[in-house]
Amino acid sequence: MQWLPGPEFQYLAGRENKRNLDRSLKPVLDGNMRVLCVAEKPRAAKHIAEILSQSSFRTQNTGNQYVKNYIFDYTVNQRTASFVMTSVLGHLTDIDFPSTHKNWQSCDPGDLFRSETVEYISEDMKQVAMNLREQVRFADILFIWTDCDREGEGIGGEVVQECRKVKPHIQVWRAHFSAMQPGPIHHAAQNPKTLDECTVQAVMTRRELDLRTGAAFTRLQTLNLRGYVRDEKMVISYVDQYLRRENFVSEEFWKINVAYQETRPNEPPLRTSFNWNRVRSFDRHTCLALYNQCVSHPLATVTNVTRKNVQKWKPLPLATLELQKTGTKSLRMTGEEIMTIAQGLYTEGYISYPRTETDQYDDTFEFMPLIQMQTQHPEWGQHAQGLIDGNFETPRRGSNNDKAHPPIHPTAFTSALTGNQKKVYDFVVRRFLGCCGKNAQGDETVVTISIATETFETKGLVIKQKNYLEVYIYDWWSGRTISDFAQGQQFTPSELTMDTGKTTPPELLTESDLIGKMEQNGIGTDATISDLIKKVLMRQYAFKVSQKFFIPSTLGIALVRGYEDVGLDESLIKPKLHQMTETDLKLICQGVKTKDQVLRESVSRYQQMFAQIVWEFGKLVQAVRRYYDVAEDERRRRGHGRFVGHQDLNTGVGDDGDTTTTTGARGRGRGRGSRGGGTRGRPRG
DNA sequence: GCAAGGTC
Incomplete structure (x- = not known):
């Protein structure tokens, strides 16, 4: 991405200065100045507008049904200015390959490491971008209020770029806020900083690297293995192959x-x-x-x-991943279902925003009104009353705070819900009351x-x-x-x-375990993990059996084995790969490396792997021919496959089972349920 | 069609 740095970025050119840089700006407003504020999401825009204007603002619709402009006056440094607070909807732009490389047959997958990429504004975002361009016309200052995390900085960069299409030299301020509370928000408004160009570049690097590597490896795999798997339309993505299993030998x-x-x-x-x-x-x-x-x-x-x-x-205050981890265990729903329901409950005002990393309550958080609300509930009303009558104890503090949302908690009372909605609501309320109780x-x-x-x-x-x-x-x-x-x-x-x-071998993974492992390995974020799991299942790298356990498919096993045989298991599987990229991205943020430098280095690393895979592709083919077994996958899908190396699910051994058992062991070792001739699939003609 | 990151 290339955007023209404004005047305030010029002294950033020497990136060696970065570490000593004071990002503060002296906020100078002349009379009648106009400030365009842009938040990352509509909720945040509204919330910030409410705080800054003390709920005295005018609302204006835009071309997008979710995005609104909030108009009010605000005083910075004794100067009153006209503020317009609006938002985007997450990332404004994305990248893709140009039409010459879009078609899978159009080029060698390896070309995707070097080919051009084009940045575009997706159809959904067109109206949002248009609103920015219209609003910035009247503005003297562009004030970025996106989330204060890496992606937020990147989104801020996208906003700046879009606005500078209209006003190339508009001055840019960046709000640094620690919480969506009046104190921090006013402080951020009075003490604007500069946007961190290095972090913006890190996000652009991530985006480009993800696209190039994802597309190259996926196309390579899919185009060349297609003849060997039954469903020729199946896309064999290179990601998510971390679902590997240990060789287990029973003793x-x-x-x-x-x-x-x-x-x-x-x-x-x-x-x-x-x-x-x-x-x-x-x-x-x-x-x-x-x-x-x-x-x-x-x-x-x-x-x-x-x-x-x-x-x-007692448990920690509830954050998104914990909701999914515990929820999948206790509510018999998938992480994805839970999030959909939670989103609905949030929209209807029953619970707070369900996508948050925060597991600590703010010191000013008012627990009592929320507990009071629950005293009328037939099941836990009495318990809630007990909390009010002296059993209350301040919730424990976890170690995460996204500085945007409080932990997930009930915001309104209801006892009229049914089905899954009731399950999720009950969980949120019980968790909240549990947090407010005693050990x-x-x-x-x-x-x-x-x-x-x-x-x-x-x-x-x-x-x-x-x-x-x-x-x-x-x-x-x-x-x-x-x-x-x-x-x-x-x-x-x-x-x-x-x-x-x-x-006996370790238990099969449950969705809850899987979410935990992905979190540990830095795969995905709280917003994307449930999505990735869904993808793994959809692509048939794994099946879910007994509504609970994940077992790898023979295809999943074949791919992992294949890459092991090529000798790339350590470097190509997700966690390791992810860590390497992550380290480089941090260096970009610190101003130690540049985007181009990291792209050059990483791309060349990936290209080497790519070349090795191409060179030894036969081993991948062999692995697929050896392990991939349509019939076995069908059995696994139905929960009747041979759960090689794991306890047989149908004996009813619980998930809390000891690591040893005296009931006699089953199969051992690797996925050989499908071992045999090379007659599966058909060679490419 | 492919990736991962936002958000509704």
Whole structure:
């Protein structure tokens, strides 16, 4: 992207100066000046206008149904100016290849690393851009109010570029605000800064790199593997192949089990089982020797009894990803469904904005009116009343703050919702009330016993006060009653056995796990993760079975194996790739590297990989022929495939299951359910 | 058709 830097950017030319740069501007307004403010989204524009004008503004419609202009007077440095507050709708522009390279057959995919790109304003944004151009005609100053994050800076750059088409030399201010609160907003208005050109360039770099690499690898794969997969229209995207699985080899182990059964009058007998401190042994002879000693001297001695207070912490304030993580687990909906419903609840005014990273409440946040509102609810009204009557405790503070929105919380009362809407609303309310409550309290007893040379342990838990658990029903803290043991006490175990089992592979990923992993690896953002997961499923890299678990398709496995064989697994799979790009982007933001430099370096890295893949494409083909199996994928889709290397879902082993089981193990190792001849698919004719 | 980032 090339926009002509205005006068205030000129001293940025030496990027070495960047780190010492004071971005403050001296806001000089002459009488009757006009300021055009542009926010990132309509909500923010309205909110800021309300604050600056103390809700005294005139509203004007634009060519876009969502975007409005808010007109009011505002005083900066004792000078009153006429302000117009408007917004865009996220990014204003995007890039693509020129028509000469758009068609997949039009060029070699490798050309896409070097070909031209063209920037354009999408159809949806045409009216938004037009509004900017119209408004800037009357303006003396362009004041950027986009979100204060990297993409926000980039969007600001796009706005500047569009406005300078009309007024090439208009002065640009940038608002730096820490929260959508009157204090920070007024402060930002009174202390404008400059737009950070380096960050803008970082965003433009990301955009270009994503397009080039995404398109090149995807076209290469799709065009050359198409003949080998059944659905010839299937697009074989190069992304999202991180759904890899470990080679898991099941091992047999042995362990010693001890239990004590207490008979109680008028009650069922109470059985207390103990865990071996060695957990398990992979050597049968060792285990047998230890077991034999226990059997010959079976009298157990209680060597230690410890009692302590334990608490289960209440949850953090609710942010988007947590809503999706916990929501997919507890509500039996997909992340995407949850977000759609949440968006609807927000539009109808029942909950706050559902897309936020913030998991800490502002010091000025007013909890009581919101809690009060919920006291009339049949299910949790009483609990809410309890909070008001003294059980309230300030919510914990998480570590994220997007400085734009508070954590997700209910904003209006309703008990009239049904279906999924009710589920999501209930979740938001219960979470909110849970956050405002106290941690759950319990008494834990740890009993240690010794038999012969061996030590065993058991834990009992009595829940004393459920507190937040009463209303936040999605957390589970189960009490466990054990017999009352005293130190020094001796008893003969009712059970003393040596059992065998096999280590089982890690559980299959749930959507909740997947969201967590993507978050950890920096894949996508809170706004895009649920979308990516949907894409993975749509492209059939994985299936969702039992409405819960994700299993990779044979196609997904084939691609991962194929890239492993080419020797690119480490460098091409998403997380690593992402980190490298991310590091470079930060350097651009710091003024250490330039956009051109990073593009040159990264593109050449990608080109090398690309060349290697082209060179060894046969290995990819082989992998697909070897692993890809239409019939197996069909079984997997229906949830009946061979879940190679994982627990069989149909045995009903829960997701909280131990990592070991004694029910016998199933398949081992890699995805060989489809192993066999090379008769699948058909070679390209 | 392909990417990832916004937002409605």
